[in-house]
Amino acid sequence: MISDLREVRNEMVKSLISVNLKAIDQILSDIERDSWSLEDIVENLLAPALKEVGILWENEKISLSQMYMAGKICDDLIHFRYGDYKPDYVKNSGKKIAICCLEDYHGLGKKIVRIVVESAGYNLIDYGIGIIVKDLALKIEHDHIDIILISTLMLSSAFRIRDLRDMLDRFGKNDVIIIVGGAPFNFDDKLVSFVRADYFGKKPSDAVKILDNILGYDSYE
Amino acid sequence: MIVMNSMNPLENLISTINFDEPERIPVFLTFTTHGAKELHMSIRDYFSDSENIAKGQLLLQEKFGHDCLYAFTYAALEIEAFGGSVIYYDDGPPNSGAPIVRDFSRDIPALQPPDVYNSPPIMKLLNAIKIMKEAVGDRLPIIGVVMAPFSLPVMQLGFDKYIELIYSNNDLFEKLMEINKKFCIDFANAQIEMGANVIVYFDPLSNITMFPLEMLENTGFFIARETISKINGIVAIHLASGIAGPNVDNLIETGAKIIGIAAGDNVEKLMDRYYGRISFIGNLNGIEMIHWTEQQCETIVRDLISEIGHNGGFIISDHHGEIPYHVPDNILLKIVETVKKYGTRPN
Numbered sequence: 309m310i311s312d313l314r315e316v317r318n319e320m321v322k323s324l325i326s327v328n329l330k331a332i333d334q335i336l337s338d339i340e341r342d343s344w345s346l347e348d349i350v351e352n353l354l355a356p357a358l359k360e361v362g363i364l365w366e367n368e369k370i371s372l373s374q375m376y377m378a379g380k381i382c383d384d385l386i387h388f389r390y391g392d393y394k395p396d397y398v399k400n401s402g403k404k405i406a407i408c409c410l411e412d413y414h415g416l417g418k419k420i421v422r423i424v425v426e427s428a429g430y431n432l433i434d435y436g437i438g439i440i441v442k443d444l445a446l447k448i449e450h451d452h453i454d455i456i457l458i459s460t461l462m463l464s465s466a467f468r469i470r471d472l473r474d475m476l477d478r479f480g481k482n483d484v485i486i487i488v489g490g491a492p493f494n495f496d497d498k499l500v501s502f503v504r505a506d507y508f509g510k511k512p513s514d515a516v517k518i519l520d521n522i523l524g525y526d527s528y529e
Numbered sequence: 530m531i532v533m534n535s536m537n538p539l540e541n542l543i544s545t546i547n548f549d550e551p552e553r554i555p556v557f558l559t560f561t562t563h564g565a566k567e568l569h570m571s572i573r574d575y576f577s578d579s580e581n582i583a584k585g586q587l588l589l590q591e592k593f594g595h596d597c598l599y600a601f602t603y604a605a606l607e608i609e610a611f612g613g614s615v616i617y618y619d620d621g622p623p624n625s626g627a628p629i630v631r632d633f634s635r636d637i638p639a640l641q642p643p644d645v646y647n648s649p650p651i652m653k654l655l656n657a658i659k660i661m662k663e664a665v666g667d668r669l670p671i672i673g674v675v676m677a678p679f680s681l682p683v684m685q686l687g688f689d690k691y692i693e694l695i696y697s698n699n700d701l702f703e704k705l706m707e708i709n710k711k712f713c714i715d716f717a718n719a720q721i722e723m724g725a726n727v728i729v730y731f732d733p734l735s736n737i738t739m740f741p742l743e744m745l746e747n748t749g750f751f752i753a754r755e756t757i758s759k760i761n762g763i764v765a766i767h768l769a770s771g772i773a774g775p776n777v778d779n780l781i782e783t784g785a786k787i788i789g790i791a792a793g794d795n796v797e798k799l800m801d802r803y804y805g806r807i808s809f810i811g812n813l814n815g816i817e818m819i820h821w822t823e824q825q826c827e828t829i830v831r832d833l834i835s836e837i838g839h840n841g842g843f844i845i846s847d848h849h850g851e852i853p854y855h856v857p858d859n860i861l862l863k864i865v866e867t868v869k870k871y872g873t874r875p876n
Binding site for chain 2: 327374416438498
């Protein structure tokens with residue numbers, strides 16, 4: 309089973325990065341016929357395969373579009389073909405974690421981070437794209453969010469994070485942890501502290517590592 | 530103030546990109562929203578009127594002494610032309626609103642390329658170029674901008690949906706490219722008709738970090754070649770702060786005369802490898818500029834000049850194609866001052 313698993317995982321990674329839906333379907337049909345459990349398919353095949361694809365992307369071996377499509381395919385499989393699979397989300401440790409794209413409709417980065425973080429075992433509340441500061445602050449307060457992941461593409465949107473922090477302080481929610489990511493932060497390492505965020509993730513796996521660190525798990529490797 | 534010893538900035542630019550002993554390294558400050566500051570108005574009001582846009586550029590050039598007028602307002606102008614919405618900010622460029630294509634098979638066949646001479650947002654920009662040209666004639670280059678057909682759908686569909694379209698429906702993708710190519714060519718040539726000397730073809734998606742090379746050879750690079758061949762003037766292809774290095778050979782094949790490079794690109798290596806074949810523009814980090822000291826600024830610009838040399842082939846500018854609103858005036862003045870001091874060709 310272990311050597312089969314490794315071989316199947318390698319095939320799955322190859323098929324994901326070439327966006328070969330037919331090959332992916334064949335792999336899954338074969339293992340379903342071999343009576344693999346839902347848990348094995350999701351946790352031992354799809355999640356690790358996606359993690360491997362993420363590593364390839366972060367090492368610049370594949371392109372952004374391949375990373376995105378691999379994530380989308382896995383996400384769709386987990387939610388639809390294997391929708392009966394219900395993860396425990398014990399990794400949240402009772403903390404409520406949300407994600408959004410602030411004042412911006414460029415949601416690709418947020419989508420990739422959500423998929424990677426969820427495949428690493430976290431449950432996220434998705435506030436979507438284009439949400440404005442006031443609405444986000446109200447949602448955070450209403451939903452008792454402990455950690456918010458914010459993606460921005462535009463510098464002007466990144467500056468709004470400071471406004472969010474100010475508003476959360478006024479609501480008495482100064483213990484909310486803000487994790488940021490997106491292009492503006494990649495070009496200026498002083499921007500994170502300027503907008504009063506707590507952490508910055510350059511890559512989707514950084515978001516997982518940061519959450520693991522905050523919640524006391526072993527490092528995501 | 531336009532001061533050079535023997536060449537004007539337009540002549541100097543042409544010498545630069547022809548590797549023909551320019552008098553000085555050109556420096557382009559790619560102002561957009563700074564015009565609003567100069568005219569003491571909101572960004573929304575500033576961009577609402579051709580006269581404002583032209584006046585802003587002329588005042589900025591007079592104040593900072595750089596070598597161009599930049600006829601670019603905001604990328605989402607093209608989405609407005611397609612009937613989409615724009616979101617305005619107090620301190621940054623306008624952004625595109627919700628995507629105009631929600632259902633691929635319904636909305637893409639129904640899309641029409643805007644008629645540039647009958648589109649109010651496009652005419653606003655074209656008239657601004659006309660006013661600029663009347664003011665500066667052939668002394669100062671006017672730089673126009675278009676979004677590449679291959680990159681515009683990031684705003685038309687949303688980046689995630691666009692990637693899905695490319696991988697799932699080639700017919701609709703090709704249809705979208707036909708529409709976008711027609712608009713891009715018409716818009717570029719209209720800007721040239723009005724007086725633009727160079728067209729910047731913004732194409733951040735034509736980058737091997739975005740799509741595999743084999744895919745780009747049939748899409749982004751191919752479309753760029755086809756489109757640029759129909760633009761009646763000098764074209765610079767720009768990846769909007771994307772690393773250009775691994776893409777340069779393919780970008781040269783597009784027919785562009787200038788390539789925009791990023792802060793992360795190695796200028797010395799690029800000049801060494803490609804001098805004489807293609808010119809570059811870049812590669813100052815506009816976001817970092819916000820908190821540079823004047824001393825840091827001078828050091829960074831001097832270092833860049835030493836990597837460029839004085840034999841043409843490079844225009845100093847920011848690496849994204851737009852100076853952020855928050856970059857202070859003293860830093861921008863220092864950039865130009867340093868280029869003029871150290872970037873002049875020795876006799």
